[in-house]
Each structure stands twice: as C-alpha cells, then as structure tokens.
Amino acid sequence: MFRISFPAVLLCLVGGLLASNAMAGTPLSYNRVNLSESAQIEVDNDxxxxxxxxxxxxxDAATPADEVNRAIDWAVTMARSVPEIKVQTLGYSTSPVYEKNTIRGWRVSQSIRLESTDSRSLGDLVGRLQSQLQMQSLGYEISDAQRRRHLDQLTDEALARFQARAQRIARTMGRSGFRLVQVHVNDGQHAPMPVARGMMMEAARADFSVAPARIEAGSQTMTVNVSGEIELRED
Structure with a gap:
C-alpha cells in the first residue's frame, strides 16, 4: 500500500501555484523587431x-635619473613658454640593465605629451626638443571641442533615422505603430593617428637643429550607431 504524504502534496500545490502566478505576471511579447541605424561625418583632425x-x-641609478630629470625639466619649461601648447608629464621608469645575470647598470626614462591646435607652433617646438628627447609618436586627432559639437549632431541624426525606420517597418507590416522596448547609442572612440614615427626617431639622433617634420593632418570619420528593439502594435 502506498502512503501519500500530505506535506509533500501541499508543497507541490504551492509550488505549482507560485509558478503559475510567476508566468501570469510575465507579459508575453510578440512581434518584436531588432533594428539599427547610424549617422557619420568626415571631420578634419585639428x-x-x-x-x-x-x-x-x-x-648607478642616480646619474641617469639626474640626466633624465634635467632633460624633462628643460622640455617642460620650453613647452610652457608657448601659450598655444599644452604639456603633460607621463610615466617615469627606472629599470636594471643585466649582463650575464648580473646588474651592470640602470636605465631611466620619462615621457611628456604635447598637444596643440596650432600645428606650426608644436612642430617647431618638437624640432627643438629633439636635441635632447626622442620622438615616441606624432599624430593628429579630433579635439574634444570639435568632437562634442559633431557628436550632438550625429546623435540626433542617428536617432531620427532609427525612429523613421521603425515607423516604416510598422507601416509596411500593416501596424498602427510601435512601442520602443530598448535602445542603445554607441558613439565609438577614435585613437590618435601616429605618423612619421620612424623618420622622426632617426632625426632625433642629430645634433641640435632638426628641421620640423612635414605632417598632414588628414581627417577621421565620426560615427554614431543606434540599435534597439521595438514591438509592433496590434491595433
């Protein structure tokens, strides 16, 4: 003879009711469409x-450290004398130099970042600084002010295209409209464009008067992508 446990039956019934209520509380979704749109513009690097x-x-570590410190201090002073140029010191590194598993010396380095919308002034400064510093990279990018200005314009355009396409889909499918389920806006990121690195590194070995490098700014494509999901209305 089988015995039925009342607590077990009660637990099953309660579990079933909870599951039924959970399903009832979850709205069913139909007629959902994923779509994406974008807007872009060619922007001059400034x-x-x-x-x-x-x-x-x-x-010993002290000697190269003193040499690097003096060179960086000189370079920063030179850069600050030009109002159009912004200067920032970067990472400082001290590392041992090995020979046959024995430390035979020390290597010290530090970098600076220079930026300006006045390429002529910065190019002239770079040429002077190469008497004591080596070129790590040189390039162009879009300034923050110009990026923000175009970003607002592209965002509006991309969202308008997204909405227009959603309306077109609803109309083509014979629906009165749509409900926006979710939307994502991605404006991307643009890294600086390094140019003439090898040429400038070679020029850094010269003694003083280094001619300014000829560099073309070029342009970049700014893009804003909008993607999302809509639900077509039944009525």
Missing part, C-alpha cells in the same frame, strides 16, 4: 599630439 621621451643609462 589637434596635433606628440609624445617625446628622455632616456639615459649609467652604472
């Missing part, structure tokens, strides 16, 4: 960016 490095080696 911000010149240079990264320059001072390096030195010596048998």
């Amino acid at each position: 911000l010149m960016v240079a990264v320059m490095t001072a390096r030195a080696e010596g048998r």
Whole structure:
C-alpha cells in the first residue's frame, strides 16, 4: 500500500501555484523587431599630439635619473613658454640593465605629451626638443571641442533615422505603430593617428637643429550607431 504524504502534496500545490502566478505576471511579447541605424561625418583632425621621451643609462641609478630629470625639466619649461601648447608629464621608469645575470647598470626614462591646435607652433617646438628627447609618436586627432559639437549632431541624426525606420517597418507590416522596448547609442572612440614615427626617431639622433617634420593632418570619420528593439502594435 502506498502512503501519500500530505506535506509533500501541499508543497507541490504551492509550488505549482507560485509558478503559475510567476508566468501570469510575465507579459508575453510578440512581434518584436531588432533594428539599427547610424549617422557619420568626415571631420578634419585639428589637434596635433606628440609624445617625446628622455632616456639615459649609467652604472648607478642616480646619474641617469639626474640626466633624465634635467632633460624633462628643460622640455617642460620650453613647452610652457608657448601659450598655444599644452604639456603633460607621463610615466617615469627606472629599470636594471643585466649582463650575464648580473646588474651592470640602470636605465631611466620619462615621457611628456604635447598637444596643440596650432600645428606650426608644436612642430617647431618638437624640432627643438629633439636635441635632447626622442620622438615616441606624432599624430593628429579630433579635439574634444570639435568632437562634442559633431557628436550632438550625429546623435540626433542617428536617432531620427532609427525612429523613421521603425515607423516604416510598422507601416509596411500593416501596424498602427510601435512601442520602443530598448535602445542603445554607441558613439565609438577614435585613437590618435601616429605618423612619421620612424623618420622622426632617426632625426632625433642629430645634433641640435632638426628641421620640423612635414605632417598632414588628414581627417577621421565620426560615427554614431543606434540599435534597439521595438514591438509592433496590434491595433
């Protein structure tokens, strides 16, 4: 003879009711469509960016550190004398130099970042600084002010295209409209465009008067992507 446990039956009934209520509380979704749109524009690079490095080696850590410190201090002072140029010091590094598993000396380096919308002034400064610093990278990017200005315009345009396409889909499917379920806006990121690095690194080995590099700013494509999901109305 089988025995039926009342608590077990009660637990099953309660579990079933909870599951039924949970399903009833979850609205069913039909007629959902995923779509995406974008807007883009070609923008002239207007911000010149240079990264320059001072390096030195010596048998003790103090000697190359002093040499690098003096070179960076000189470079920062030179940069600050030009109002149109913004200067920022970057990472400082001290590392041992090994020979046959024995430390034979120390290598010290530090970099600075220079940026300006006045490419002529920055190009002239870079040429002067190469008497003591080496060129790490040199390129152009879009300034924050110009990026923000175009970003607002592109966002409005991309969203308008998204809405127009959603309306077109609803109309083509014979529906009166749509409900927006979710939407994502992605404006992307643009890295600086390095140029003429090899040429400038070679020029850094010269003694003083280094001619300014010829660099074309070029342009970049700014893009805003909008993607999302809509639900077509039944009525």
